[in-house]
Amino acid sequence: MxxxxxxxxxxxxxxSVLEIDESTIGDDTNFIFDLGxxxxxxxxxxxxxxxxxxxxxxEDKALEVQTVSDAVGFIGTYLD
Amino acid sequence: MGVQEGLxxxxxxxxxxxxGTNRKKGTVPHDIFANLLQDNFQGVLYPVSPGEHAISxxxxxxxxxDIEDPVDLxxxxxxxxxxxxxxKQLGEKGVKSAIIISAGFREVGEKGKEREEQIKxxxxxxxxxxxxxxxxxVINTGPxxxxxxxxxxxxxxxxxxxxxxxxxxxxxxxxxxxxxxxIGFSKFISFGNKADINEIDLLRYLKDDPKTDVILIYxxxxxxxxxLMDVAQEIISETGKPILTIKAGRTEEGATxxxxxxxxxxxxxxxxxxxxRQAGIIRCTTIEEMFNKAIALAYQPIxxxxxxxxxxxxxxxxxxxxxxxxxxxxxxxxxNDETTExxxxxxxxxxxxxxxxxxxxxxxxxxxxVAVSTTMKDDNVDGTLxxxxxxxxxxxxxxxxxxxxxxxxxxxxLYASFMGEADxxxxxxILQRHKIPHYILPESMCSAFTSAYQFHNIRxxxxxxxxxxxxxxxxxxxxxxxxxQTECLTHLPEMYATPVLKxxxxxxxxxxxxxxxxxxxxxxxxxxxxxVMKIMSKDIVHKIDIGGIVLNVISEDEVHRAYxxxxxxxxxxxxxxxxxxxxxxxxxxxxxxxxxxxxxxPSFGPVVMFGLGGTYVEVFHDxxxxxxxxxxxxxxxxIHETTAYxxxxxxxxxxxxxxxxxxxxxxxLAQLAVDFPMIQELDINPFIVLDDGEGxxxxxxxxxLSKQE
Numbered sequence: 001m002x003x004x005x006x007x008x009x010x011x012x013x014x015x016s017v018l019e020i021d022e023s024t025i026g027d028d029t030n031f032i033f034d035l036g037x038x039x040x041x042x043x044x045x046x047x048x049x050x051x052x053x054x055x056x057x058x059e060d061k062a063l064e065v066q067t068v069s070d071a072v073g074f075i076g077t078y079l080d
Numbered sequence: 081m082g083v084q085e086g087l088x089x090x091x092x093x094x095x096x097x098x099x100g101t102n103r104k105k106g107t108v109p110h111d112i113f114a115n116l117l118q119d120n121f122q123g124v125l126y127p128v129s130p131g132e133h134a135i136s137x138x139x140x141x142x143x144x145x146d147i148e149d150p151v152d153l154x155x156x157x158x159x160x161x162x163x164x165x166x167x168k169q170l171g172e173k174g175v176k177s178a179i180i181i182s183a184g185f186r187e188v189g190e191k192g193k194e195r196e197e198q199i200k201x202x203x204x205x206x207x208x209x210x211x212x213x214x215x216x217x218v219i220n221t222g223p224x225x226x227x228x229x230x231x232x233x234x235x236x237x238x239x240x241x242x243x244x245x246x247x248x249x250x251x252x253x254x255x256x257x258x259x260x261x262x263i264g265f266s267k268f269i270s271f272g273n274k275a276d277i278n279e280i281d282l283l284r285y286l287k288d289d290p291k292t293d294v295i296l297i298y299x300x301x302x303x304x305x306x307x308l309m310d311v312a313q314e315i316i317s318e319t320g321k322p323i324l325t326i327k328a329g330r331t332e333e334g335a336t337x338x339x340x341x342x343x344x345x346x347x348x349x350x351x352x353x354x355x356x357r358q359a360g361i362i363r364c365t366t367i368e369e370m371f372n373k374a375i376a377l378a379y380q381p382i383x384x385x386x387x388x389x390x391x392x393x394x395x396x397x398x399x400x401x402x403x404x405x406x407x408x409x410x411x412x413x414x415x416n417d418e419t420t421e422x423x424x425x426x427x428x429x430x431x432x433x434x435x436x437x438x439x440x441x442x443x444x445x446x447x448x449x450v451a452v453s454t455t456m457k458d459d460n461v462d463g464t465l466x467x468x469x470x471x472x473x474x475x476x477x478x479x480x481x482x483x484x485x486x487x488x489x490x491x492x493x494l495y496a497s498f499m500g501e502a503d504x505x506x507x508x509x510i511l512q513r514h515k516i517p518h519y520i521l522p523e524s525m526c527s528a529f530t531s532a533y534q535f536h537n538i539r540x541x542x543x544x545x546x547x548x549x550x551x552x553x554x555x556x557x558x559x560x561x562x563x564x565q566t567e568c569l570t571h572l573p574e575m576y577a578t579p580v581l582k583x584x585x586x587x588x589x590x591x592x593x594x595x596x597x598x599x600x601x602x603x604x605x606x607x608x609x610x611x612v613m614k615i616m617s618k619d620i621v622h623k624i625d626i627g628g629i630v631l632n633v634i635s636e637d638e639v640h641r642a643y644x645x646x647x648x649x650x651x652x653x654x655x656x657x658x659x660x661x662x663x664x665x666x667x668x669x670x671x672x673x674x675x676x677x678x679x680x681x682p683s684f685g686p687v688v689m690f691g692l693g694g695t696y697v698e699v700f701h702d703x704x705x706x707x708x709x710x711x712x713x714x715x716x717x718x719i720h721e722t723t724a725y726x727x728x729x730x731x732x733x734x735x736x737x738x739x740x741x742x743x744x745x746x747x748x749l750a751q752l753a754v755d756f757p758m759i760q761e762l763d764i765n766p767f768i769v770l771d772d773g774e775g776x777x778x779x780x781x782x783x784x785l786s787k788q789e
Contacts, residue, residue, distance in 0.1 A: 020131065033162040034142075036131030038102060038109075066161060 247398020
């Protein structure tokens with residue numbers, strides 16, 4: 001899958017889970033610091049990424065991912 | 081901005097941004113903001129909450145840099161993973177003070193430690209001073225600020241006690257306990273991991289805080305013991321504010337102490353205990369004990385003497401209180417004639433008008449009023465302790481009010497113990513609201529009075545006079561120790577240690593090393609019989625354990641036999657030991673054997689030890705410690721607090737020993753410990769104290785040096 005496609009789908013998932021406008025999400029946007037995601041929402045994001053990309057991620061490592069670009073890279077490792 | 085300026089801004093901000101707050105009630109990020117708002121913070125509040133437009137009706141900002149006006153203090157509740165981003169924005173915004181509430185730093189392991197280091201670096205770069213992380217927060221009850229920047233459930237009452245704690249959870253328990261007893265606080269600070277601002281900075285701030293009269297501190301670790309002692313002594317001597325502490329946690333050093341005498345006798349907690357006492361800090365073991373003593377010190381005048389009057393409406397509790405008073409080193413005051421006359425006139429004939437005064441079970445407020453006010457005016461009384469038991473005719477509230485009223489006119493301490501619980505509750509409430517220290521048990525009341533009286537003595541003592549012995553030959557000792565280090569020696573036996581002590585003015589006994597029995601005879605004749613003969617080897621630490629010492633050798637024949645006996649024992653027990661010879665030393669008969677020593681504590685530095693000497697030292701553990709350097713007052717105190725002092729002061733017809741020579745030796749040892757950090761341990765065992773006026777001798781000694789790097 002192309003990186004740009006992963007990126008678009010990641011942003012779409014984030015916008016849906018955090019109920020925000022997708023256009024406000026940049027590549028370096030931090031889920032917690034910039035979007036105000038709390039610990040529950042972080043778990044929801046991991047679950048939503050797994051569903052969106054049909055992968056099963058290491059939860060501890062997934063929770064360390066905090067930005068869009070990091071998420072794209074991390075999900076990419078499961079799709080290779 | 082200096083730390084103290086940073087603290088001033090932390091306690092007196094005109095504006096606060098709560099960074100990372102949210103709308104979810106019952107979470108720390110939400111409750112911190114809600115507490116500031118609901119507890120009526122007097123400045124301006126800014127919630128910083130990405131994704132929210134308002135928190136509790138207050139306009140929210142996405143970032144702290146979006147706030148147009150200046151921000152004095154940031155309270156940060158973001159998770160630790162993004163703390164570095166928040167701190168960078170603080171720097172960008174120009175915020176110089178912060179409280180970092182969030183956990184997930186040093187306390188959770190390596191990753192957390194890295195995060196803590198990262199935020200420390202950012203703070204240093206932007207000149208930000210902060211409390212925390214991993215803390216409950218900070219409260220300032222002063223009406224001009226009224227800041228509850230914490231997630232404690234309720235704001236405490238205003239008071240003159242400051243409470244500092246390394247543990248956040250303990251803070252909430254303390255607040256709850258204090259609220260039930262109407263104990264108010266000036267400042268309430270949970271300082272958590274103390275990554276930037278530590279207890280020393282906070283104590284220094286509270287020294288000059290006009291709202292604080294008593295300081296309480298809960299500590300789990302003391303990172304700089306010497307600094308703590310210095311700031312405590314500064315506070316007590318300059319402002320007279322008492323400091324009470326609960327120091328929890330015992331380090332492993334105590335358990336794995338070195339095999340040497342001083343090392344094994346000085347567990348870290350014992351040293352800590354001694355050091356806190358030396359600094360004038362009152363160490364308590366429970367929260368209850370700490371507050372029992374704190375309210376006595378915070379609410380009432382500090383007694384200058386220990387003569388108390390006890391007033392009771394029941395004989396039994398009066399006797400209990402009298403027993404407790406005597407146990408606690410208080411004196412039952414002998415009333416003057418005027419007091420006795422007033423009692424005869426105003427108390428019933430069945431009353432006991434001697435101390436403890438029993439106003440009898442049917443006493444109402446009028447009798448209590450007479451008894452309390454009269455004893456408070458008596459020149460022979462330094463404080464009054466009021467006991468009440470609830471009987472059917474006892475007007476508890478009226479008696480409480482009478483006690484409060486009399487107390488408000490007097491300048492002597494007045495404490496009360498209304499015994500019981502349900503029936504006396506309203507009376508206790510009146511006492512507590514009006515700052516009459518109240519105790520459930522008379523025993524606790526007496527203990528608190530003693531503590532206040534002891535604090536009076538702490539304030540009077542001189543800790544500044546520390547002598548510098550001019551006859552101590554620093555250069556010679558330096559040469560001796562450097563020579564030993566050059567030879568890679570770390571354990572210096574007596575033949576090396578004695579010259580060191582001699583150079584520092586310690587009286588030592590004449591003697592020398594013999595390498596043959598004939599030599600030994602010659603030396604014994606030179607120093608005069610009787611002599612002591614000891615094995616000399618850097619490989620044999622405890623000579624007595626291997627039969628390496630023979631005492632009271634009185635003839636040429638005995639010298640020959642002792643020489644062979646010691647060598648045989650040494651070869652048998654330590655076949656590979658390198659033997660330098662046999663030390664032949666003049667033997668002193670009579671005198672009392674004590675042990676003196678030096679050790680290094682990782683937190684407090686050089687520590688001097690004193691105790692009962694000889695082979696009993698490890699059995700009775702009768703030892704005292706002080707942090708070096710110190711003067712005569714401290715040396716005398718460390719001698720007096722041991723049981724050995726009873727032996728030295730002369731018992732059962734024995735002459736008193738030369739305690740001043742011992743005090744002098746302890747002070748010299750303290751100077752040696754400070755002057756030569758390379759001395760890791762030193763034992764003088766025994767130091768023989770002769771009769772008063774005759775001095776003493778260091779009869780045996782050994783030194784452990786630090787390894788040269």
